[in-house]
Structures are given as structure tokens and as C-alpha cells.
Amino acid sequence: MKNFHATAVTLAVVALLSACSPDKPPVETRRPVRTSEIVYDATREANRYAGTVQSRFEVDQAFRVGGKVSRRLVDVGQVVREGDVLAVLDDSDYRLAEEAARQQWTAAVAVARQAESDRKRLGSLKADGSVSVADDEKAHSGAQSAQASEGALSRQLELAGNRVKYAVLRASRSGVVTAVRLEVGQVVAEGQPVVAIADPGTPEIVVDVPEDQLAAFKTARFKASLASSPDEHFELALREMSPQAAAQTRTYRARLKPVSARPLPLGATATLVTDRVISDAQVAAIPATALTQSGGRPAVWLVKRVGNEPVGSVDPMPVAVHGYRNDLALVSGLPAGGQVVTAGVQKMAPGLKVALPDAALDTTQQAAR
Incomplete structure (x- = not known):
């Protein structure tokens, strides 16, 4: 009787477990x-270079005379047109020099007129023998010398006037201001670069190439991307390779232009990728x-x-x-x-x-x- 009850309990447990088990076989985990x-x-061989976007045409503007800055009219990033005023120097001394040159020229003009009048008068008296040949020649020489002095002082007046104009710095080309190196009150020297203007319409990517990669670089294909849009690549063409290594870095500067014209922000960081076939x-x-x-x-x-x-x-x-x-x-x-x-x-x-x-x-x- 006990065996019967044990068998019945076992069957009941098995039936219960069977009811709880899933009908589908277990899935193999991969x-x-x-x-x-x-x-x-x-x-193929590929290399990466870090570069910057620069303009192909960038000009350092400088005053053609020295002096104290009285006005600064531009800031970095400002767009200017050819002929726009960038900065102005105090031109008081140059105007005084121009006035002095004008006075000297005025005096020279008067002397030249008097000398020419004397020459003509002596020339008319020479016909009747009232004036000697020596006096006549002296009158001619005096007139010529006075005219030469008047011409020289006229040129000096013109130069003084030009120096007054040079106190105003004007843009030599249209573009965007990339650097300003002067402030009001600063004394600048003649020829000192004070404002840089770049043409944003001719962007290039500039990289420095090590000497051991120079030969491979010249025969490679080029693609680049900007740090602001790393997933957007564009093709480039090598425009210029420096024939001489830089003294400090011993690298060769390369300038590459986009194959298809496209705007690039000046000064942006770029990544240049070179690709070339080295074996079939x-x-x-x-x-x-x-x-x-x-x-x-x-x-x-x-x-x-x-x-x-x-x-x-x-x-x-x-x-x-x-x-x-x-x-x-x-x-x-x-x-x-x-x-x-x-x-x-x-x-x-x-x-x-x-x-x-x-x-x-x-x-x-x-x-x-």
C-alpha cells in the first residue's frame, strides 16, 4: 500500500513539472x-598631416612713413575693400615739412623768373654791343641754374606732399583683416607690418612635410577634412612645394588648393590624408x-x-x-x-x-x- 502511494506521489510531481516546462526547446546562445x-x-600607403587653412593671397600692410598712431579704424575679422582707410598717423610734422618745402619752392620760382627776365633783357642789349658776351653767357647760366633749383624744390614739395598722404594707411586689396598689430598712441616705424589682409576667396591648406616623406608626398593623391566637419572630405591638388627646408623644423612647406572651389574658414584646423599606390x-x-x-x-x-x-x-x-x-x-x-x-x-x-x-x-x- 505504501509503494502505491509513493508511486502516485511521484507521478503527480512529474506531471506537475511537465506542466511547468516550456513546449519550445532552449535557444542556443551565440x-x-x-x-x-x-x-x-x-x-597603398596613406599618411596624415595636420594643417591650417590660409589664404593664397595675404598682404601685410605697413605705413610708408613712421609716426604716432592717431586712429585705428579696423578690427580682426572685418571685411574691407581696396582703398578703405585702415589707420591714420599724426601728420603734424609732415604738414609743417610740406609747408616749408612750399615756401622754398615759391622763392625758387621767383628767383627763376627774375633770372629769366635778366637773360632776356641782356639778350636784347647784346645786339647793339651794350653787353659783353661774357655777361650774356653769365645771364644764361644764371637762368638755367635758377630753373634747375626751382625744379628740384618742386620735386621736394611733391615728396613732402606724398609723405602727408602716406600718414593715411589704405587697404591695397579687398579681403578680410586677419591681424592688427597697432593701437592708438603707439609709435610705429616706417615699413613695420601693422595690418594683415587676406583674400577669403582663395583658401589653401598648408602642411609641413618631413624630409623622408617628401618624394612620396609629391606623387600622392590628397583628401582633407576640417576639424569642424571631420566626416566631410574634399579633394586637393598640390599647388606649391617649398624647395628648401625650414631652418628650425627641417620640414618642407606644402600648399594645396581644393580641386573644386569651395569656401573654407581661414585659420581652421585641417587634416590632410595622402594616398598612393606603392605596389600592384x-x-x-x-x-x-x-x-x-x-x-x-x-x-x-x-x-x-x-x-x-x-x-x-x-x-x-x-x-x-x-x-x-x-x-x-x-x-x-x-x-x-x-x-x-x-x-x-x-x-x-x-x-x-x-x-x-x-x-x-x-x-x-x-x-x-
């Missing part, structure tokens, strides 16, 4: 992985994080997909490494179009079931249910 596709191309040998560029070792040789984890489904398994595959390009490794020996694991390679194992990025979310949700 490890989500990040992958990269194998694409073969010619061996076909290699695949994969993230360097995909590399591991198998049997002491470089290897990667190659994903074997199940049909067209975004799932599969991984196995180690030896590769030949031909070099590195920034954060990429150049390899060969892998099937084109294959997928290699690029993150967490230290957690992989032969035959491990994985889910590719397309199936990673679905697999996680199924395992949670």
Missing part, C-alpha cells in the same frame, strides 16, 4: 561579434585589432557562415602581413568576401558559434525569452 569584410586592392600586389586592409597568433604565426579568426544566415562559427586562419597603415593591417591569404572578427579576438575559440552584427540583436532577444 556570441555577437564585430566583423570586417575581406576586400583586396593594390598595396593585392592585399586586404583589415583593422589591426583583428590580428592574433596561431602556432607562432599571424592569424585571424575567420567566420564560416551558415548559408545566407547572419550566424556561423569561427576558426583561426593564418595570414601574411605586408605592413601597416595607421590603424589598419595589410594582409593576404584570406578568401575575398570573407568576414574576420575585429574585436575580442582573445575570447574566440575554434568552432565557437557566433552571431554577425545583423543577427546580434535578434539572438540576444531570443535568449532573454
Whole structure:
């Protein structure tokens, strides 16, 4: 009787457990992985350079005379047109010099007129023998000397007038003011750069190239992006390469212009990327994080997909490494179009079931249910 009751209890427990168990079999959990596709191309070399945006045409404006600044009419970033007044010097001394030159010229004009009048009068008296030949020649010489003095003082007056005009600094070209190096009350020297004006319509990217990369730089293709928009790239063409290295940095300055005209903010930071084919040998560029070792040789984890489904398994595959390009490794020996694991390679194992990025979310949700 006791055995009967024990058997009945056991059957009841089994029936209860069977009722609580799910009807569906448990879902196999696959490890989500990040992958990269194998694409073969010619061996290329890429380098990055930090540069700045500058104008092709930038002029340092300077006064043609020295003096004390009385007015400053521009600020950095201001747009000016050719002929606009930028700054003014105190021209009191130059006006006094001009007035003195004018007085000297006026006196010289009077002397020249008197000398010419004397020459004519003596010339008329020479006909009847009232004046000697020597006196006549002396009158001619005096008239010529007076005229030469009058001409010289006329030029000095013109120069004095020009110096008065030079006390006003005007823009020699249209553009935007990129630098102002003077203030009211400051005394500036003749020829001292005080205002810089750049043409914003001709932007260029300026970079410094090390000597060991100079030859490769000249034959490369160029793309650049700005720090303000790093995902927007545009092509450039090399316009000018300095023939001599800078004395301090021992680098060569290169100036590159956009292939298609485009506005660029002057002074902005730019990243220049060079790309050139160094060999026709076909290699695949994969993230360097995909590399591991198998049997002491470089290897990667190659994903074997199940049909067209975004799932599969991984196995180690030896590769030949031909070099590195920034954060990429150049390899060969892998099937084109294959997928290699690029993150967490230290957690992989032969035959491990994985889910590719397309199936990673679905697999996680199924395992949670």
C-alpha cells in the first residue's frame, strides 16, 4: 500500500513539472561579434598631416612713413575693400615739412623768373654791343641754374606732399583683416607690418612635410577634412612645394588648393590624408585589432557562415602581413568576401558559434525569452 502511494506521489510531481516546462526547446546562445569584410586592392600607403587653412593671397600692410598712431579704424575679422582707410598717423610734422618745402619752392620760382627776365633783357642789349658776351653767357647760366633749383624744390614739395598722404594707411586689396598689430598712441616705424589682409576667396591648406616623406608626398593623391566637419572630405591638388627646408623644423612647406572651389574658414584646423599606390600586389586592409597568433604565426579568426544566415562559427586562419597603415593591417591569404572578427579576438575559440552584427540583436532577444 505504501509503494502505491509513493508511486502516485511521484507521478503527480512529474506531471506537475511537465506542466511547468516550456513546449519550445532552449535557444542556443551565440556570441555577437564585430566583423570586417575581406576586400583586396593594390598595396597603398596613406599618411596624415595636420594643417591650417590660409589664404593664397595675404598682404601685410605697413605705413610708408613712421609716426604716432592717431586712429585705428579696423578690427580682426572685418571685411574691407581696396582703398578703405585702415589707420591714420599724426601728420603734424609732415604738414609743417610740406609747408616749408612750399615756401622754398615759391622763392625758387621767383628767383627763376627774375633770372629769366635778366637773360632776356641782356639778350636784347647784346645786339647793339651794350653787353659783353661774357655777361650774356653769365645771364644764361644764371637762368638755367635758377630753373634747375626751382625744379628740384618742386620735386621736394611733391615728396613732402606724398609723405602727408602716406600718414593715411589704405587697404591695397579687398579681403578680410586677419591681424592688427597697432593701437592708438603707439609709435610705429616706417615699413613695420601693422595690418594683415587676406583674400577669403582663395583658401589653401598648408602642411609641413618631413624630409623622408617628401618624394612620396609629391606623387600622392590628397583628401582633407576640417576639424569642424571631420566626416566631410574634399579633394586637393598640390599647388606649391617649398624647395628648401625650414631652418628650425627641417620640414618642407606644402600648399594645396581644393580641386573644386569651395569656401573654407581661414585659420581652421585641417587634416590632410595622402594616398598612393606603392605596389600592384593585392592585399586586404583589415583593422589591426583583428590580428592574433596561431602556432607562432599571424592569424585571424575567420567566420564560416551558415548559408545566407547572419550566424556561423569561427576558426583561426593564418595570414601574411605586408605592413601597416595607421590603424589598419595589410594582409593576404584570406578568401575575398570573407568576414574576420575585429574585436575580442582573445575570447574566440575554434568552432565557437557566433552571431554577425545583423543577427546580434535578434539572438540576444531570443535568449532573454
